[in-house]
Amino acid sequence: MTANFTGALNELRRLLGSRFDTSTSVRLHHAHDESFHLPASPDAVAFPKSTSEVSEIARICMRHHMPMLPFGTGTAMEGGVNAYQGGLSIDMSLMNKVLSVSAEDMDCSVQAGVTRKQLNEYIRDQGVFFPIDPGADASIGGMAATRASGTNAVRYGTMREAVLSLTVVMADGKIVKTSSRARKSAAGYDLTRLFVGSEGTLGVICEVALRLHAIPEAISAAVCAFSSLQGAVETVIQTIQMGVPIARVELLDAVAIDAVNRYSDKDFPLLPHLFLEFHGTNAWVKEQAEIVSELAADHQGSDFTWALNTEDRKALWQARHDFAYAASAMRPNARIFSTDVCVPISQLADCILETVADIEKTGLSMPIAGHVGDGNFHVVPAVDPTDAVEMKMIEAFHASLIRRALRMGGTCTGEHGIGQGKKKYLMDELPAGVELMKIIKRALDPDNLMNPGKVVDLI
Amino acid sequence: MTANFTGALNELRRLLGSRFDTSTSVRLHHAHDESFHLPASPDAVAFPKSTSEVSEIARICMRHHMPMLPFGTGTAMEGGVNAYQGGLSIDMSLMNKVLSVSAEDMDCSVQAGVTRKQLNEYIRDQGVFFPIDPGADASIGGMAATRASGTNAVRYGTMREAVLSLTVVMADGKIVKTSSRARKSAAGYDLTRLFVGSEGTLGVICEVALRLHAIPEAISAAVCAFSSLQGAVETVIQTIQMGVPIARVELLDAVAIDAVNRYSDKDFPLLPHLFLEFHGTNAWVKEQAEIVSELAADHQGSDFTWALNTEDRKALWQARHDFAYAASAMRPNARIFSTDVCVPISQLADCILETVADIEKTGLSMPIAGHVGDGNFHVVPAVDPTDAVEMKMIEAFHASLIRRALRMGGTCTGEHGIGQGKKKYLMDELPAGVELMKIIKRALDPDNLMNPGKVVDLI
Structure with a gap:
């Protein structure tokens, strides 16, 4: 001590x-x-x-x-x-109370320690749900702090869109409410968005007001195998261009499918897959599914395998959410090294294919899974952090992946944040921006006490 | 000089x-x-x-x-x-160039002086459109600076959601790019959102990267008269609770309808109205319209009057967009005093009805129009700014309206911004927040040169 x-x-x-x-x-x-x-x-x-x-x-x-x-x-x-x-x-x-829920306004207010599953349990009988779903059952405060997203972001947005207002404690103990409960506002600087994604470096998020969404009348999930990654990505691009408001569209490559099969006891064919979900009225879900299945067939996708009842659907998405654990289980006693680039979707197929070529050079097996509607994907090797040689190779692979994403107009992190691990890449991505971030950090936390050394280094 | x-x-x-x-x-x-x-x-x-x-x-x-x-x-x-x-x-x-458009990524990059109509003309043949539509044909840079919205915000969001990235010139001349082109990112503080809504007080927005949306296969607009304001608002609340992704839903009270009838040569009955628009496939638009027309009938709404062809639809929305001019035309040589509160939608009917009672006390005629899906409405008296007695009365009415909105959990401005006019109300709304805004302003513009005296007073 x-x-x-x-x-x-x-x-x-x-x-x-x-x-x-x-x-x-x-x-x-x-x-x-x-x-x-x-x-x-x-x-x-x-x-x-x-x-x-x-x-x-x-x-x-x-x-x-x-x-x-x-x-x-x-x-x-x-x-x-x-x-x-x-x-x-x-x-x-211990700050785990849901403070208020308004089904009419489709919003709620929670203490920061409430987890996403706890919240959804609490509000389910009011006909509303909270869509943001990182793999883990994370706390709402942590999700706000890291600007988390997950599989529903393509339709419902990320924590950037979900947070209406925050109550934050600053380094000096001052309590600041960042916004009213109104759904939109032009009342001064967007303090809410300044704290969303600040990773605890500007203040402690204590209370969060959130937008909720109506539980759809119908939800259908399906799985579709593709002979090529390009076919899967092209299907998604055209789906979005046609304005189909697909709720979830997740890409898993053949290596990821193998990991999921083993960990979650599934038997998907060892091919790139899309996991899809449609929300709406019965008729509208049916029409969306028809449009997308036709697009998939145009790109050598298989027929859709449907998860029609709630249990099958839950099992499907649990398998997807457990992907990180599945990746970790590919090697005993390993930790996962999850990369997290996000590129404009037109670049996604090229970005993944170049990355696959890079993976082959390492000789390791690395699964790829992605929130393909957002252009965001993860390569998730299971590593031994104490093996310096291996870590050096993985770091080089990682640096190359990020250079590729930045060259393609993308970002070094779509949803995981900067933390300790990506400070140098943030400087590559937004060199002048990092200087502004430092000015803001110094102004709001002059003694550098709030999660020091994360996001930006002041020294 | x-x-x-x-x-x-x-x-x-x-x-x-x-x-x-x-x-x-x-x-x-x-x-x-x-x-x-x-x-x-x-x-x-x-x-x-x-x-x-x-x-x-x-x-x-x-x-x-x-x-x-x-x-x-x-x-x-x-x-x-x-x-x-x-x-x-x-x-x-003169900075009026569209710099790039990607239909695949559904985004574009423009210089700040490009106007919203100019952009939509430019991109229309690529199957995409830019939805944010304040009444005027404003510049994209100005719209970003004021966090503008308009009639499509209920479905497509405001400039907060529309802006992907900005290029900003700071007070000292430094050029800062705030973000990559990726659709989502967790790369450090959200500098983009810090400048969106900063009203020129933190830097000059020079270039804007924007999200675009697919032009829907079908668009239908309709008008529905109600015997009461409550009925209209309840219809909208239930529409949103059912998850119907209505594209536009605008409320005009009887006084506003009268102003629109005179200015735009219409003959709507002198009752509260909803102007509605549905986007989607043909079948989905039909289904949405059926759901909402049933809800309207439940609340004593009239049958829908449809604007089915493009010309009728354009005329309908032009009449809505010209509402501010219609309000101004109610009195010769007047200026408009547009209020802009936004409240949680559950409070909207009460807020408007209490406001109508307040209007009656003034003895003046003041039309009300609102983006009712967002809880945002404008009371728009035509005033003579040189008449001190009248201005004092209007200011008192305005102060009372804002107190009411804040008491109901709302904001003093849904979309117009703070500018010169609402600094004192911003302090009422977010007392601790304003102190943070001042710290940020001082840090980023230490000499107070960027649009000084707007949003916050440093002295």
């Missing part, structure tokens, strides 16, 4: 009692996310129950110059919670 | 030649928008042709401490372009 923080730790213990923990096991649990990034324990972990308690915590930390690291479920991918400079992990899991 | 700026004006004239103007008539043209706010001329007007020229202009202005006021088409509503502190109006109308 860093000696300097003793005063802060004593004050925090007085404030939080048993909801303050310095035990090795709890600190270790808060030392890492689900990625390969090396763990780093915080000095202590706080479990606040209210926004005003988070504000008190921030005042104590600021007085003692102790870093603060907001922690949701620890399921992210770029080392965003790892405490490389020590400090206090602020675990939001 | 302010003497201090002589050096700057000389340098700007050398840089821009005939594209630099200090004539009274040109300065007067740049002294105001379309609102009642009193005009204030800039010291000069620049007409740059490129982003690098805007950067040169900013360097000169910064050196001489001369305010810079970006100017699009001068069609805004809150005095955002009025030069209350003098300075240089930067008129973007």
Whole structure:
């Protein structure tokens, strides 16, 4: 434990009692996310129950110059919670109340620790749902902080579109509400969007107001195999160009299908696949499916295999959501190294094919899965982070993948965020933008206490 | 002309030649928008042709401490372009090139001076369109700067959702690209959204990359009269709750219908109306219309009157878009005082009815029109800004309307922005938020040169 923080730790213990923990096991649990990034324990972990308690915590930390690291479920991918400079992990899991739901306004307000599945359980009988679905059952606060998305983003948007308003605690303890509950607003700078994606480096997200959506009358999911990746991608491009509001359209390459077959006990043919879902009225879902199945046939896609009842549909998407675990299971005791580029969709087939050629050069097996309607895909090798030679090779592969995505007009991260892992790539992507981000970070967190060393380096 | 700026004006004239103007008539043209706010001329007007020229202009202005006021088409509503502190109006109308269009990616890139109608003309034969439609034929840069929306926002979102990336010139002349062209990204702070809605106070928006949408196979528009405002609003709430992706749903009260009838030579019955539009395939448009017409009938709505061919449809929406001019025409030589609150839709009927009671107390005739699917509505009295007594009464009415909207969880502006007119109301709406906005403004524009005195006051 860093000696300097003793005063802060004593004050925090007085404030939080048993909801303050310095035990090795709890600190270790808060030392890492689900990625390969090396763990780093915080000095202590706080479990606040209210926004005003988070504000008190921030005042104590600021007085003692102790870093603060907001922690949701620890399921992210770029080392965003790892405490490389020590400090206090602020675990939001006890702030798990749904504060209000309005079915008429199709919105709700939750504490940051509410998870996406918990929220959907809570609101289901009101005819509304919350669509954003990263693989893990992440917390809403963490999802807002990383601008998360998932399989429904092509139709319903990402956390950028889903968040109506935030209540944030700043480094000095000030509590800021970023916006009203109105569905649209031109009231000054978009503070909401400034905090969405700020990864805990500008403040602690404590409460989140969210847009919800009507549960559709009909939902149909289907699977379609293709003889080529291009055929699958072309099908999606034409689907979107025709204005079909497809709800989900996920690409898995043959290696990913193999991993899913093994992990989730499926028997899909070892070919590139699209997993699709349509939302609407019965007639409209039928018409959408007909349009897309015709487009798929034009591109050598198979007939659709339908998951018609709720159980089959859930099993299908659970298999997709478990893809990261399936990739990890391809090798014992491995960690996953999930890449996350996103390119304009016209570039997607080329980007994936060049990447497949690169994978072949490594001699490793790396599955590819993607939110193809958004141009976003993941290559997910299972790695041994302690093997320096292997990690060097993977890092080189990763750097090459990102260079390719940037050359094609894309981004180094579609949904995982920058965290610890992608700071250098962010500088490649937005060199002048990073300088602005640093100015904003310095202005809002002058002592660099909020999740320091993530997103941008100030030193 | 302010003497201090002589050096700057000389340098700007050398840089821009005939594209630099200090004539009274040109300065007067740049002294105001379309609102009642009193005009204030800039010291000069620049007409740059490129982003690098805007950067040169900013360097000169910064050196001489001369305010810079970006100017699009001068069609805004809150005095955002009025030069209350003098300075240089930067008129973007010569930066009117469409830089690229990708129908596959459904996006485009334009210079800031391109207008929304110009863009739609340019891209129409590629099967795509740009949906955001404030009443005026505004510039894309101005629309981004004010986070504009319009009648299509309920389906397609506002400029917040439409802008993919911006190229901005900062107060010191630095050129910043805010994002890649990827459809989604988690690459650091959302600089794009920070500038969308910043109203020229953080930098000059020079280039804009936009999302486009597929032109639907079928478009049908209809008009429906209601015996009560509540009936109209309830119809819309239930439409959205059922997940019907209605493209446009506009409310006009009986007074607004009267103004439209006179200005646009229509003969709608003097009742509250919904103007509606459905987009999709032929079958899907038919089904949506059936669902909504049944809901309307449940709420004492009339049968739908259809505008089936393109010409009738255009005439219908032109009448809606000309509403502000129709309101203005209700009184000779008047200016319009357009209010712009937005509330959660469950509060909309109450908010409008309480407002109607308030209008009755004034004894004036004030039409109401609203983007009812978003909860956003305008009360638009035609005023004489030189009549102090009348203006005082209207200001009191306005203040009461905004208090009501804030009490109901809404915002003081749904789409017009803060500009000069709503700074005090922004402080009521987001007291802690305004303090953050000031910190951001000071950090990014330390000399307060970018459209000073708008959105937030630093002094």
